[in-house]
Amino acid sequence: MKVLLVEDEKPAAQKMARLLKQTAPDADLVATTETVEDTVNWLQENGEPDLILMDIHLDDGLCFEIFDTVKVTAPVIFTTAYDEYAVRAFKVNSIDYLLKPVGEEDLRKALDKYRAIHEKYHYGQAGYRHLLQEFSAAYKSRFLLKIGSRYKSVSVNQIKYIFSSEGNVFLQNTDGQAFALEFSLDHVQKLLDPADFFRINRNCLIHIDAVEEMVAYSSSRLQLHVKEEKPQEMFVVSRDRVPEFKRWMDR
Incomplete structure (x- = not known):
């Protein structure tokens, strides 16, 4: 499981990396980005990981600007100190919304949710993304x-x-x-x-x-x-x- 961590505070990023190692030994933390721009550039150059752990408030703006700039279909676990963005988060591939400080049990449950959905749609990422689309609120046509x-x-x-x-x-x-x-x-x-x-x-x-x-x-x-x-x-x-x-x- 390849994981991208999007977090602008180094202590928080270090803690999340440590929690990830404890709760998911099989996870491969492929990169940590700190800004909207860095994340967009990384996704454009490297493609999508299996899972994204993403803070909402970044150095150069809200993380939702990432979704406005580049197509992201990978599942996202949001980690934030603010609870007012929950509805908006679940419109952009969110499978969980964790409030800081994130504990080991919180992350474990979120990862269990990811695995359960992934196993149910075992035929690949395409099926998983289809499920995320079902969860997301549809825009007016x-x-x-x-x-x-x-x-x-x-x-x-x-x-x-x-x-x-x-x-x-x-x-x-x-x-x-x-x-x-x-x-x-x-x-x-x-x-x-x-x-x-x-x-x-x-x-x-x-x-x-x-x-x-x-x-x-x-x-x-x-x-x-x-x-x-x-x-x-x-x-x-x-x-x-x-x-x-x-x-x-x-x-």
Whole structure:
């Protein structure tokens, strides 16, 4: 069993490596990475391990940025001091969510869960990943929109961007039509696949296929040129989201 450890605190990484050796003598700790960038680079260069032990808060951001940047299908055991990310974690291949300080019995039970599922799907990693997909929450593929007395079904692939304005949220499709949604933008973001949609600022979620190019803008921000749209402030990537946005575009 090849294991990748993602942990930015050296004492915590050393403790986890020690616990892993105690609870799983057959495990091979192939690498330890400390940042989102290091982990993405390692996965791109080495492929996926059998299992990932992953902290959530890393030096350069939250670990979920890894899943937004590179495709990860390996099972993950999350280890963190924070409990508010549990729901989000189980959307990205999580088989367990351990709160720090992680004890030997906690890790043993999580590894037993991994082995039990792996043995049940003994025909290989493909079957195991299929099971993980069953556990993961599915993202929306369509929105059913009410327009007066009529209804219209819009595929997420027909969405250019979703934006909020004056307390209301609207969906803009590829035909140039805007439709009101009954959800908040925060809720809509949770419904959509982060591989396809990115929250570029407080007011706009954009589909990756709608972006034609990026231009340097004031205060280290980016102005996006969106297909068949005039440049406007709504399409400016917030400064704090620029690094993550670049990684998202450069998959």
